[in-house]
Amino acid sequence: MKTILVIGAGRGIGLDVVKRLSGEHQLFAVSRTITPELQASGATCFEEDVNVSCNFVSQLPDMLHGLVYCPGSITLKPFARLNENDFLKDLHQNVLSAIKVVQAVLPQLKKSGSASIVFYSTVAVKMGMPFHASVALSKGALEGLTKSLAAELAANSIRVNAIAPSLTDTSLASGLLSSDEKREAAAKRHPLNKIGKPEHLAALTAFLLDEQSEFMTGQIIGADGGLGNVRV
Numbered sequence: 001m002k003t004i005l006v007i008g009a010g011r012g013i014g015l016d017v018v019k020r021l022s023g024e025h026q027l028f029a030v031s032r033t034i035t036p037e038l039q040a041s042g043a044t045c046f047e048e049d050v051n052v053s054c055n056f057v058s059q060l061p062d063m064l065h066g067l068v069y070c071p072g073s074i075t076l077k078p079f080a081r082l083n084e085n086d087f088l089k090d091l092h093q094n095v096l097s098a099i100k101v102v103q104a105v106l107p108q109l110k111k112s113g114s115a116s117i118v119f120y121s122t123v124a125v126k127m128g129m130p131f132h133a134s135v136a137l138s139k140g141a142l143e144g145l146t147k148s149l150a151a152e153l154a155a156n157s158i159r160v161n162a163i164a165p166s167l168t169d170t171s172l173a174s175g176l177l178s179s180d181e182k183r184e185a186a187a188k189r190h191p192l193n194k195i196g197k198p199e200h201l202a203a204l205t206a207f208l209l210d211e212q213s214e215f216m217t218g219q220i221i222g223a224d225g226g227l228g229n230v231r232v
Contacts, residue, residue, distance in 0.1 A: 001024070001025055001026055002025045002026070002065035002066060002209070003025065003026045003028070003060075003061050003063060003064050003065050003066075003112075004021060004025050004026070004027055004028070004064070004065060004066035004067070004068065004209060005027075005028045005029075005030070005060065005064055005066065005067050005068070005105060006018050006021075006027060006028070006029050006030070006043070006068045006070065007030045007050055007067070007068065007069045007070060007071060007098075007101055008030070008031065008069065008070035008071035008072075009029035009030060009031045009038055009043065009045075009070065010029075010031030010032065010033050010034065010035055010038055011031075011035070012070070012168075012198055013070050013072075013120065013165075013168065013198045013201050013202065013205075014029075014031070014068070014070035014071075015035075015037065015038060015041075015198070016198040016199050016201070016202035017068055017070065017201075017202045017205050017206070018038065018041045018043050019041060019202070020199070020202040020203065020205070020206050021206060021209075022041045022042050022043065023042065025065075025066075026044075026061075027041070027042070027043035027044065028043060028044045028046070028056075028060055029041070029043040029044070029045050029046070030045075030046045030048055030050060030056055031045070031046075031047065031048075032047070032048070032049045033047065034047045044059075046059070050071070050097045050100065050101055051092050051093060051097045054100060054101060054104045057104045057105060060105065060108060061108070062108060062111060063108055063111040063112050064105055064108040064109050064111075064112060064115060065109075065112045065114070065115050065116070065209075066115060066116050066117070066118070066209040067101070067102065067105060067109065067115070067116075067117045067118070068117075068118045068205055068209070069098045069101060069102075069117075069118070069119050069120070070120055071093055071094070071097065071098075072093070072094060072120055072122075072135075072139075073089070073090050073093050073094060073135055073138075074135060075089070075090055075134045075135050076131040076132065076135070077131055077133075077134070078130075078131060079131075079133045082133060082134050086134050087134050087137065087138075090134045090135055090137070090138040091137075091138045091141070093138070094135070094138040094139055094141075094142055095138050095141045095142050095145065098119060098142065098145070099145065102117065102149070109156075109158055110156045110158065113157055114157045114158075114211075114214070115156075115157070115158045115159070116158070116159045116160075116161070116208055116209045116213070117149065117153075117158065117159070117160045117161070118161055118162070118163065118205050118208050118209065119142055119145070119146055119160070119161070119162040119163070120142075120162065120163055120164075120165070120201075121139045121140075121142055121143050121146075121162045121163065121164040121220060122135060122136065122139045122164055122165065122166075123164050123165065123166045123222060123224040123227055123228045124136045124139070125139050125140045125143055125164065126164065126220075126222070126228050127227065127228060139164075142162065143162055143164075143220050146160050146161065146162040146218065146220065147160075147218045147220075150217040150218030151218065154217060159208075159213070159214070159216060159217040160217055160218065161208050161213075161216060161217060161218070161219045161220075161221060162219070162220050162221070163201060163204055163205065163208075163221050163223055164220050164221065164222050164223070164224065164228070165196050165201055165222075165223045165224055166190060166196055166223075166224035166225055166227045166228075167186050167189075167195055167196060168195070168196035168197065168198055168200075168201065169195050169196065169197055169198065183195065189227065190224070190225030190226060190227050191225060191226030191227065191230040191231070191232045192225040192226050193225075194225060195225075196223065196224070196225060200223060201223055204221065204223055208221075
């Protein structure tokens with residue numbers, strides 16, 4: 001049984017990751033809000049905003065085998081309407097807080113002798129999409145961090161990978177999927193003619209945490225219905 005820390009576990013992809021791993025591993029879940037569903041998962045829960053602090057670290061075990069950083073944002077605005085606070089908010093949420101968490105738990109990850117870190121990017125970094133300047137900038141930085149950490153931490157047998165999904169049916173994306181018409185239009189933008197589900201990403205995350213992926217590091221893995229590579 002591994003010890004795994006999931007940041008942003010209260011809803012969406014993070015919650016599905018916890019559900020997927022529940023019963024198989026010792027889980028530690030951090031969220032700004034502890035929901036009944038998260039409590040029922042059996043994970044040890046910490047109610048904390050990692051943008052502000054990482055006090056939960058003192059209550060973690062001495063060894064961690066996995067870290068999953070799930071917080072994200074969808075700041076979609078015309079470039080001319082974006083201001084400095086928009087960019088800074090996305091950078092803090094998507095990159096700087098991830099850095100803070102990794103630095104805080106790096107000693108525990110090193111002690112495991114074989115650890116895995118999983119980040120979340122977006123297909124918008126690869127594709128270039130209108131109105132995505134802020135989120136793509138921050139997630140692009142996260143992809144750079146993924147590859148740099150993979151290189152630096154390989155000597156410690158710590159693997160670092162990122163998943164880059166397209167639009168996924170979570171509460172974060174609810175405004176983009178608020179009607180049947182919007183859902184149909186969103187699905188049609190993907191070669192597979194469907195919208196991503198958080199359980200798909202949770203399954204991929206579980207694989208990246210497992211020994212089955214022990215020869216993978218520094219990868220940006222598209223889970224995007226073919227949008228990033230396929231034209232039909």
